[in-house]
Amino acid sequence: MRLVIARCSATYVGRLSSTLASGLRLIMVKADGCVAIHADVGAYKPVNWMNAPNLLAEEPDRWVVTNPAGERLEILLEEVLSDEVVPLDTERGLVLDGVERELQLLLAAHPDHVEPGLVTVTREFRTDLGPVDLLCRDPDGAAVAVEIKRVGEIDGVEQLTRYLDRMGRDPELRPLRGILAATTVRPQARVLAESRGIGWVEVDLQRLRGEEDPTPRLF
Amino acid sequence: MKLTVPRQDLADAVAWATRVAGGRAQLPALTGVLLEAADGRLVMRATDLEVTAEVGVDARIEAPGTALLAARLLAQLVARLPDGDVTLADDGERVRIECGRAKFRVRRIPAEDFPTPPALTAEAIEGSVKAHAFSRLVTQVGRAAAAGEDARAVLTGVNLEAADGRLTAAATDTYRLAARSVAFERAVEGAAIVPARALAEVDKAIAAGGGADVTVVLDAGQAQFRVGERTLTTRLVEGPFPNYRSLLPDASEVTVVVERAPLAEALQRAQVVASAAANTPVQLSFSEGGLELAVQNTEAGDASEQLPAEVEGGPLEIAFNPRYLQDGLEAAGTERIRFELRDGLRAAVIRPVAPDGEDADDLTYLLMPMRVS
Numbered sequence: 016m017r018l019v020i021a022r023c024s025a026t027y028v029g030r031l032s033s034t035l036a037s038g039l040r041l042i043m044v045k046a047d048g049c050v051a052i053h054a055d056v057g058a059y060k061p062v063n064w065m066n067a068p069n070l071l072a073e074e075p076d077r078w079v080v081t082n083p084a085g086e087r088l089e090i091l092l093e094e095v096l097s098d099e100v101v102p103l104d105t106e107r108g109l110v111l112d113g114v115e116r117e118l119q120l121l122l123a124a125h126p127d128h129v130e131p132g133l134v135t136v137t138r139e140f141r142t143d144l145g146p147v148d149l150l151c152r153d154p155d156g157a158a159v160a161v162e163i164k165r166v167g168e169i170d171g172v173e174q175l176t177r178y179l180d181r182m183g184r185d186p187e188l189r190p191l192r193g194i195l196a197a198t199t200v201r202p203q204a205r206v207l208a209e210s211r212g213i214g215w216v217e218v219d220l221q222r223l224r225g226e227e228d229p230t231p232r233l234f
Numbered sequence: 235m236k237l238t239v240p241r242q243d244l245a246d247a248v249a250w251a252t253r254v255a256g257g258r259a260q261l262p263a264l265t266g267v268l269l270e271a272a273d274g275r276l277v278m279r280a281t282d283l284e285v286t287a288e289v290g291v292d293a294r295i296e297a298p299g300t301a302l303l304a305a306r307l308l309a310q311l312v313a314r315l316p317d318g319d320v321t322l323a324d325d326g327e328r329v330r331i332e333c334g335r336a337k338f339r340v341r342r343i344p345a346e347d348f349p350t351p352p353a354l355t356a357e358a359i360e361g362s363v364k365a366h367a368f369s370r371l372v373t374q375v376g377r378a379a380a381a382g383e384d385a386r387a388v389l390t391g392v393n394l395e396a397a398d399g400r401l402t403a404a405a406t407d408t409y410r411l412a413a414r415s416v417a418f419e420r421a422v423e424g425a426a427i428v429p430a431r432a433l434a435e436v437d438k439a440i441a442a443g444g445g446a447d448v449t450v451v452l453d454a455g456q457a458q459f460r461v462g463e464r465t466l467t468t469r470l471v472e473g474p475f476p477n478y479r480s481l482l483p484d485a486s487e488v489t490v491v492v493e494r495a496p497l498a499e500a501l502q503r504a505q506v507v508a509s510a511a512a513n514t515p516v517q518l519s520f521s522e523g524g525l526e527l528a529v530q531n532t533e534a535g536d537a538s539e540q541l542p543a544e545v546e547g548g549p550l551e552i553a554f555n556p557r558y559l560q561d562g563l564e565a566a567g568t569e570r571i572r573f574e575l576r577d578g579l580r581a582a583v584i585r586p587v588a589p590d591g592e593d594a595d596d597l598t599y600l601l602m603p604m605r606v607s
Contacts, residue, residue: 199387202472219386222408229513230555230604232408233481233581 017044020097025052025063029086035063037093042078044071046103047144050080050088063088066173067144114165114198114220119148121223122163122196126151128218129161129196142181150188158188167197167215172207179213235299236323237271241333243291244276244320245312246442247463251280252305254287254435254466263347267305269322272298279348280305285432286351288465301329302345311338351456351467358453361420363401365461368448369440371403371416372433374565374597379430380407391427391471393478396420396452404478405430410558411478411600412565424452427475432457432468439464482598483583486574488547490520491587494571498563500527500539505556510534515553515604520545520575529556552578553606562599578603 019042025035040062041053048067065080065088072079080088119138126133132154140150140160149161160182162175172195179193194214195204208215225232251267268279276293279286301324312320315333323330328339363371372392380389385407392405401418404411436459440448445462458467501516508514508529519526522545528538552575563571568586575582581602586594 198385217386217388219408221380221385229515230409230558231579231602233406233411233478233600233602234408234476 016046016103017100018042018097019044019095019099021092022094022096023052023090023092025088025090027063027065027086027088029084033063039096042090050078052090067177115163118165118196118198118218118220118223119163121220122161122218123149125223126161128223129194129216130159130214133159140182142178144177144181147175147178147182157190157192158182160191160193162193162195164195164197165199167195167200167204167217169201169204169207171195171197172204172211172213175208175213176211235269235271235301235329236297236321237276237293237295238319238321239276239291239293241312241315241317241320245309245315247276247278247289247291248305248309248312250435250439250442250464251278251287251289252309254280254285261347262343263302263345263349265304265306266302266343266345266348267308268300268302268345268348270300271295271322281349281351283349284429284469285435286467287435288467290463297324299324300345302343302348303329303340304343307340311340354451354453354456354458358451358458359396359420359422359424360449360451361396361401361418361422362447362449363416363418365440365446365448367416368450369437370567370595371401371414372437374567375403375405375412375414376430376433376437377405377561377565378407378410378412378599379405381430387471388427388473388475390430391475392430392433393425393427393473393475394450394452394457395425396450397423401450404475406476406478409555409602410562411481412562412597413478413482413600414595414597418450425475426452426457427471427473428457429468429471432459432466436461436466439466481581481600483574483576483581483600486547486576486583488520488545488550488573488575490525490543490545490548490573490575491570492525492541492543492573494563494566494569496541497525497527497571498560500541501556501560501563504529504537504539505560507531507534507537508556513604514556515606516556516559517551517553517606519549519551520573521549550575550578552582553604554582554601555604558601562601565599566594566597568594579605 022039024037027033043051048069051061051064054062070081076092078090123135123138126135133151136150136152139146147160148163151159153159160178162171164171175193175195182188183191195208196216196218198220200215200217205215270277275290277290279288318334320333325339328341331338376392389407392403395402396418400415402415404413439461449460451458456469504516510531511533514531517528524540525543526540530536562584566586570587572585572587581600584599586597588594
């Protein structure tokens, strides 16, 4: 992980255009190529970022990050206060929040809630970009990567896209397709997933939990 | 911008707009309430991108203009001002607010990012419903909608269907279902799944004395409700809504008419015992001449109570989740209610009964029984 604290401005051109005025910020360059500019507010969310795979071209006072989709992030460095590289541990799997972890366990046990006929091969299937939540096989023998979120948003589709890209290089996993599973899938995530040939499904957590439910359901 | 407006009008309007749409800010602009002063009106608008609240009040406008101010701050401030007229006026980067001897200067939020809600399309269907009927419809049906972040999105909404001069509302959390219709004063057809929380806010707007009618507009991707000076626009929940009509039983083996209030009170007493352990059902035993309500809880003890009832058919025993049964009794709302039952394992129907024995309205509250070991 490279951590740069710098006074900088940035311009992003891609799905939309944005300009970030000059300010003191933290720029993170992750081992997988992600570049994120963080301000001192906003929790986990950078003020500007580019997901991997990226190409980072460095000049003394200018970084240009480009990706195969034609997106471009230009960072103008006015003053660099700190520039450190800290090797972090390799990805050991995200500690999921309670609902996501419960969903993962329940869907691994009942993959038919994702799609009828699916059989779970393994949970947390490792890829070199991190573990995909479920690897399943469909009745035709095709591999199905299932990414599980409490709320399915664009980030989840992007994440699954990256996993599919890496997994697709393994001949034993072909043919391969992906499904985003969440209690709610946002409309934008549905559109993006469908445009990339990725399936999405909204799962009913209460129904999944319902094995021990003393009240039967209407439907 | 410079205007003068009665404090109470301003306080009521800001409080409503802020409560409806000020809670989940994703952008700085969404923490604000937009004030637009023109033509003798002050219009205030707040949005969380899902629900947009707009409310207008009469005002004396000396200079038209707009300002985006922090919604919660403005609501708290105006609520504490003394009674009288409030003057708002531009003051550079701030807005000056004066009432009596109290003076404030409130910083503006840049208004450029404040979103403009999408305009209604030409295909939008519009009709009106009596406000009191709409309020009752919403409170009867909305209680059956699912709540919480774990719920499937489609179950957190109320399905509104306009057809044949009626507006039919339905909601279900899969354990129970409530459906009812009211007269819709235009014979148009359309359907939309409206978030239950948005309808609850429309109900509050009606309670605030908004007007005699609610204008309902169903459009692609959004719905709008206009009550007096207040307009609530909400994004729709994407469907499809479950085909609930196929679940409604077309016959019953046992019908029971019972006084609602005594049953509700007995149920509340029994719930004191039932609530000591999760998933404790309330058991109803129907036989000639009456019903017995009973709760058995190994932790806390047991309770039972007998009530008179007009029972046709039976005897029959059935158990329910006490809270869902309570909701059904409250939804019916009439002096007497009718149970329509098939057996102890299949869904039961609760309906309101009018004094003359007919259905008071067409509410159907369908409720699954609990399994009892």
